[in-house]
Amino acid sequence: MVIAVRPETVPVLGWYVVAATAVAAALRARIWDSAACKAWLLAEPYLVGLALLVLYTATGRYVPAVCAAAALAVLVLVWVVVALNPRIASPESYSLPLRRLLGFAAAGLDGSLIPVMAYLVGLFSWVLNR
Numbered sequence: 273m274v275i276a277v278r279p280e281t282v283p284v285l286g287w288y289v290v291a292a293t294a295v296a297a298a299l300r301a302r303i304w305d306s307a308a309c310k311a312w313l314l315a316e317p318y319l320v321g322l323a324l325l326v327l328y329t330a331t332g333r334y335v336p337a338v339c340a341a342a343a344l345a346v347l348v349l350v351w352v353v354v355a356l357n358p359r360i361a362s363p364e365s366y367s368l369p370l371r372r373l374l375g376f377a378a379a380g381l382d383g384s385l386i387p388v389m390a391y392l393v394g395l396f397s398w399v400l401n402r
Contacts, residue, residue, distance in 0.1 A: 283392070285391065289392065292381050294316060296378055296382055298317065301313035302374070321347065325341055
């Protein structure tokens, strides 16, 4: 919520949460067989980026709006590259060790999000200062 309202006050770890959530959602999409689940997981970074772009532009924060537009442009570029080369997105084209490495990366991102979010909301300082 703070990212949308006051982007200049968000620490680097807050932006890490946004980026890691988007990447983890894309990596998680490869394990679902349902097209609806894959579509939702792959659409999440676009929806967040578009919402931030609209909000920043509407509130007159143009530097974060340009950053959100640049992130959306990179996402669209990746989407176009994958659409032109569908073999890149096909899980059968990857070797078993590479698939395991991608799974390890997805699990690492998921595992790193919990302590970062706990730190950002002040859970660690609350426990240590009891």
